[in-house]
Amino acid sequence: MFDQLWVWVGIFFIFGSIWGSFANVAIVRIPQGLSVVAPRSRCNGCKTPIRWFDNIPILSWFILKGKCRSCGQSFSIRYPLVELLTGVLFALAFYSVGWKFYLAELLIFILGLVIVSFIDIDHFIIPDKISLPGIIIGLVGATLNPEREVLDAIMGVVLGGGFLWMIAYVYYILRKQEGMGGGDIKLLAWMGAVCGWRAIPFIILFASIVGSGVGLFNMKKKGLQTVIPFGPYLALSALIYIFAGHTITMWYLKIFFPWLE
């Protein structure tokens, strides 16, 4: 039987890849303080505006073999990858949430996470311009969404923001230098607003394990004072919490606390 569910999953994938194309623009322009809507995308080399038929998410990059049609300047493989990633995440969001209010909240959250993660990778910053409205949208969503508790979201903001702030403060006292960026603190507060306070320990734990693993690997190559962007690990962990948090928690409880049913 041909299942309607998969048609919608496909539609959300396409919808997501179009927003991924917007994310590419935002990743480049927001750190420069430029508008994300105007002017239209141009080639960095010859400044020719990119025509609509050369701007099809994912596909155009491959059709043009990653080069500008006018001057041959190459475009990074990251553009189609960001579009693919956003498409996959939108499809996954629809698949796991379905037609609920939370789907709209989740799509906004995913788009924001994709944008801040790549900005953090490029510039080691998480712009307040995205995380602060994110916190507000998350709290408004919790108020409007009958399936969510406002108090849960507020506690998420306090725990997410407060916990990292405390670690950053202690680190500052001990080492007399900033270890964790203020951007990460606001990002985690935003995650608390959207995912609720229960998500925070999971996100921090998971991000620390993956982040310190990658950090150690990099240290060997570059020496001890390497700064790694923590935002992408927090984003990855928040998404894993949303899509598989329940399964992983059950699994964990079964292994370590088998007497609890």
Ligand SMILES: [Zn+2]
């Ligand atoms: Zn060009």
